[in-house]
Amino acid sequence: MLLSSLQWLVSMVVVFAVVADEIRLLAERSTESTKRIATLVKSIQGDTYEAVVAMEDSTQEVSRDRNWLMMQAVR
DSSP states (O other), X not given: OHHHHHHHHHHHHHHHHHHHHHHHHHHHXXXXXXXXXXXXXXXXXXXXXXXXXXXXXXXXXXXXXXXXXXXHXXX
């Protein structure tokens, strides 16, 4: 009886070790994925900022051109 209890205990320790190792691997992959996602988000934010700046520049240019055309029409 004691031997079977010890064998069961040893098998549970082995199972726990395997599960713990799998959890560690999953955590490592999750960490790496999180870093990649953060890099993508920063890239998207940078691209979005550049797009907003370009749109603002275009809006100002259109406004200047419109004003110039209106002044030409008045003359």
